[in-house]
Amino acid sequence: MAGTASPGLVWVLVEYPGAWPPNGFEGLDLDAGTKALVISAARTANARILLVRRPGPRRLGARQRHGPASWAVLRHQSSGAYRQLWGAWELDQDLAGIVSALASPGEIGLPPVVLVCAHGQHDACCAVRGRPVGRALSERWPELVWECSHIGGDRFAANAVVAPDGVYYGGLDAASSVTTFEDHLTDRIRSEYLRGYTDLxxxxxxxxxxxxxxxxxxxxxxxxxxxxxxxxxxxxxxxxxxxxxxxxxxxxxxxxxxxxxxxxxxxxxxxxxxxxxxxxxxxx
Missing domain, CATH: 3.10.450 (Nuclear Transport Factor 2; Chain: A,)
Known part of the structure; x- marks a missing residue:
């Protein structure tokens, strides 16, 4: 498992509580022009776009969003001064704010985000194994934890990545995930479930x-x-x-x-x- 973290220094998160298509953000039924702008800006910045939602019971329906949802740009810097910029969207066109955020340095000092892959339409193992991990972690750190779309390495489900730290973990279950992130959040990274660092x-x-x-x-x-x-x-x-x-x-x-x-x-x-x-x- 060691040596399998997907490379990357920049992440774009788009909160989308409804159903996620197999290809994630690109498959969403959104305004075509806005979606193309976001995808182009992300590619230019070598950023990965992930759909996210809070762990918990799923609501039926393609969209099922009540009120504004969040988006974020998370950026890893080798110095450890990680940067984040968060926004909100209700109309599809609001997502155009991501484009300018990708060109912005962002804020430092914000807590990291724990992303647990639960993308069942991409691979069923991710949902079956990822959702219990997401629930267990969100009970402990409700403000930090999100389910996310495909992050790579489905064979290691349950997978999680801490951003913008850029640390991948795999082979997690509910119990091991809590102890793993207790250590991570106190800057004690262990090897047992570590897949790797995304800047290496x-x-x-x-x-x-x-x-x-x-x-x-x-x-x-x-x-x-x-x-x-x-x-x-x-x-x-x-x-x-x-x-x-x-x-x-x-x-x-x-x-x-x-x-x-x-x-x-x-x-x-x-x-x-x-x-x-x-x-x-x-x-x-």
Whole structure:
């Protein structure tokens, strides 16, 4: 599972309590011009658009929205000074505010958002496993937690991403999700359910997860990847740590392709993926 976080530094959230089509925002029945503007701006900013809703009982109907809904632009910065900009929409055209928000630096100091994939129309496993996790987390942190559309890695459901922190978790259930996010929200990231950091390449993500497993929990920015060397299927990654963590660590990984199998509930054919297995972790 380590090394499978989808890359990204910017997220666009659009609250939509009604049914989500398989392709998410692009499939919504919205004003075509406004939707095209938002999609174009998001692509220019390399932003991912996610539909969100609060966990809880589903209301029937395609739209079923009473009063304004929220939208947000969340931006990850390597310094840790994450930025967010929130707005509201009632008419489709109100979503055009996202375009200017993508060009704005946003506000710092706001709490992170916990997004739990529950996109059943994309893959049934995400809904079956994701919704109980969303409910459990929302009972603890009702203002932080949203269900969201597809974030990648359906085979690891239940999946969650913390934004704009840019941290992916997978294989969660109701109990493990609460303990995982108790640690995360106090800046103690553990390796057990970690898929990776969205600002790193897959082998770098796997290397950081291996370091966390070996040396224990650490803050989001306590470890920094400072060198990455690839030789065929072999990777050597140097990581520096802030005190009290080890100052210099070298991780070696071997990339391999998994056997062909059914990867997700809805996959039409079998497939395989590349995984990165640590072969050496040492202080230098």
């Amino acid at each position: 390449l897959p082998p770098q993500q796997a290397a950081v997860a291996a370091v966390l497993e070996r040396f224990g929990p650490a803050g989001r920015h306590d470890y920094l990847v400072t060198e990455t060397v690839r030789e065929g299927d072999h990777w050597r990654i140097h990581i520096t740590g802030k005190p009290p963590h080890p100052a210099h660590i070298e991780v070696e990984l071997q990339a391999r392709r998994t056997p062909v199998r059914q990867l997700t509930c809805r996959a039409p054919t079998e497939g395989s993926v590349i995984v990165y297995e640590p072969t050496s972790i040492r202080r230098t």
